[in-house]
Amino acid sequence: MIFGTREVGWLAPVLARALPGIGAVLALSLLAAALGLALPMLTKLVIDRGIMARDMGRLVHYAALSFALGLGAVALGIANGMVHLRASADMLADLRQRAFDAALRRDPARKDLPLGETMARLDGDSGEIQRFAFDTVLVAIGALFRLAGGVALMAWLDWRLVLLPVLLTPIELIFLTLARPRTQSLAGEVRDQRGALSSTLAETLSLRQTLAALGASQARLAHFGEQQHSQIAGLMRQRLWAETVGAVSQILGAVVRAGVLLVGGWLVVRGDWPLGTLIAYLAYAAMMQGPLRNLLGLYHAQARSKVAVARLDALFAAARDEEGPAPPRAMEEITLTRLRAAGARHQPVSAVLRTGSRVLLDGPSGIGKTRLVATLTRDAPVECGAAEIDGRAVGDFGPAALRGLILHLPQRPGIMRGTLGENLRLAAPRAGDAALWQALEQADLGVWARSRAGLDTDLAETGADLSGGMRQRISLARAFLAESPVMVFDESFSEIDEAGAMRILAALETRFPERLLIFIAHNGPVRGLDFDQRITLSSIAPLRLSSRGETPNQRENAREKAV
Structure with a gap:
């Protein structure tokens, strides 16, 4: 050479x-x-x-x-x-x-x-x-x-x-x-x-x-x-x-x-x-x-x-191979067996997350909630345990295919310099204008978009000309366009006003009754949803899985206040 x-x-x-x-x-x-x-x-x-x-x-x-x-x-x-x-x-x-x-x-x-x-x-x-x-x-x-x-x-x-x-x-x-x-x-x-x-x-x-x-x-x-x-x-x-x-x-x-x-x-x-x-x-x-x-x-x-x-x-x-087999689109469940991501502080997690259910992943800040869900797309290394999709290890699938199956919406979404329509089509490149407008309405952005230049509204680099709530709404509009059967809302409503968040949550429930929706939220209207399963991560006590009606993270918060 x-x-x-x-x-x-x-x-x-x-x-x-x-x-x-x-x-x-x-x-x-x-x-x-x-x-x-x-x-x-x-x-x-x-x-x-x-x-x-x-x-x-x-x-x-x-x-x-x-x-x-x-x-x-x-x-x-x-x-x-x-x-x-x-x-x-x-x-x-x-x-x-x-x-x-x-x-x-x-x-x-x-x-x-x-x-x-x-x-x-x-x-x-x-x-x-x-x-x-x-x-x-x-x-x-x-x-x-x-x-x-x-x-x-x-x-x-x-x-x-x-x-x-x-x-x-x-x-x-x-x-x-x-x-x-x-x-x-x-x-x-x-x-x-x-x-x-x-x-x-x-x-x-x-x-x-x-x-x-x-x-x-x-x-x-x-x-x-x-x-x-x-x-x-x-x-x-x-x-x-x-x-x-x-x-x-x-x-x-x-x-x-x-x-x-x-x-x-x-x-x-x-x-x-x-x-x-x-x-x-x-x-x-x-x-x-x-x-x-x-x-x-x-x-x-x-x-x-x-x-x-x-x-x-x-x-x-530093690059990894993104290719690999794709998990089944019509998946039924995700199984966590004593799972913990590298760098997380919680006890290992065991749970079964089924299609069509609503799950709240709870725990104090910094304990590893985001890293836990990131292991499902192979975007965080596993320290112990395993995750499976319909009985097959997550590691058997390609990262790109996993991200097509599991959409992770972070608290601080990325906004690219360009038009509103271009930013929305990142989630659905072939979506027509009608589908984009429908997603904007469901994300509580329709009135705002019409008051400007519609889909041709120019957005600054990183969305610097938008409030945090507006950036989160655009991210949620992308979620309405995406075809992912699993969606993770990681503090995705933290900067949206309560009334707007309630409208968007109602639209999610109506639009995606068959999808698995996982929420991470420390406060706000998200915590008032009727969850099928609440998983509380704890660093000092065994993991608690609670059913509907129970208040997640109550004991953990009490211990933090006592300390």
């Missing part, structure tokens, strides 16, 4: 799909290189057979041919640039698409990649990998073609001067080998600083209202400034090192040009060389430096790309 000895499985399909584009760019590049190699030889002919021989006919002939080849090189350069842009952009889009998919599939148990760091890897590291992976073949083959052609033509002119660049190349390679570890170290430092800066930006902007209320905005701004200064210092160190490495290559190139000029000039003075040969030789010597530096530069570019691969590899490693 071009990124080291270890296979990078997620990158192989991207490279395979990019090969046709790389091939097209390579073909154009080689043709352009051939024209470039021919031009110095034509210049020699113009000087030696036209100017120095005082032959006007040949001068015009070779000058016209040189001009035509120059136009061809320009046209090829434009075509190559456009094909290169399209092919490289397609590869970058493909790579980002795969990385974005991995980020969306990140295992909920993994908390090691903040949002800003993830964004930095999706953008910067993907770009670094794409540039190296796409250009590696092009640079290597193109440079080898130019070097081989240049050396052959220089040897044809006079083989003795070819020894000078050949002898200096190992010196440059040794220097680059010694410099490579620092290149990789500085690249890793800068990448980490960019990730930290992106994390601070994302986190601070998402908490701007909280920071403003606490009067902490300026302190956060100062912290951001310190991070920027650190990043600038890291960039300066990286740039200084890159300039130093480049300077060595330029000095060696200058030595080659000076040697050719001195020795070749001496040969011209002696009459052993015509002037055109010296000019062509100088042109080829200059042309060789670029491909040679490109080939040797790939060695350092690989060091930088290895850092990017390692960072992006961590993103793919």
Whole structure:
């Protein structure tokens, strides 16, 4: 592999799909290189057979041919640039698409990649990998073609001067080998600083209202400034090192040009060389430096790309396979057998939740109610016990299929920037306008939507222009559109006024009498529903399952007050 000895499985399909584009760019590049190699030889002919021989006919002939080849090189350069842009952009889009998919599939148990760091890897590291992976073949083959052609033509002119660049190349390679570890170290430092800066930006902007209320905005701004200064210092160190490495290559190139000029000039003075040969030789010597530096530069570019691969590899490693068998849509029951999620504080839970029933999951804050229901969709790891759907372990089913069966509505729902209709269709992409309006009415949003632009009402990012209650109503409207036979309302009514909550609850009961509805609520009208089963989670006493009419969590609350 071009990124080291270890296979990078997620990158192989991207490279395979990019090969046709790389091939097209390579073909154009080689043709352009051939024209470039021919031009110095034509210049020699113009000087030696036209100017120095005082032959006007040949001068015009070779000058016209040189001009035509120059136009061809320009046209090829434009075509190559456009094909290169399209092919490289397609590869970058493909790579980002795969990385974005991995980020969306990140295992909920993994908390090691903040949002800003993830964004930095999706953008910067993907770009670094794409540039190296796409250009590696092009640079290597193109440079080898130019070097081989240049050396052959220089040897044809006079083989003795070819020894000078050949002898200096190992010196440059040794220097680059010694410099490579620092290149990789500085690249890793800068990448980490960019990730930290992106994390601070994302986190601070998402908490701007909280920071403003606490009067902490300026302190956060100062912290951001310190991070920027650190990043600038890291960039300066990286740039200084890159300039130093480049300077060595330029000095060696200058030595080659000076040697050719001195020795070749001496040969011209002696009459052993015509002037055109010296000019062509100088042109080829200059042309060789670029491909040679490109080939040797790939060695350092690989060091930088290895850092990017390692960072992006961590993103793919955190992703889990969402595919798997689907549970039966016409399920009858969910069985919990001494179940507890990792990190929860309650006693293990045993219960049977049947289709068509209404269940209240009760317990003090932080005891693990949300994590318990998250085990049903494999979004929280299990510490002990098991959960089954119609007698088959939840772990046998794919997470994506489980989420299609069990809809979890959190207390703080996600609202995307876009229209109201677009946000609702996240739950039902093919739903018509009539179905959307029906869901809005059932979620107590119909009057509000009609007073604005209806389904075309624009919503700000994260629903920042909405109250908490309005965001919860939009989430509940999605629930009315969803086809999930199991619904978990996790404090989904906590910010809705009592009258509105009662109307929505009544609509849920009317609309979904056959579905299993699980509620988590510490207060409000939800707790007054006629539940078929009340499950109280306790950390200090055996789990209590209570039937209709009993008050859940009463003893637990009494113990908390006593403490």
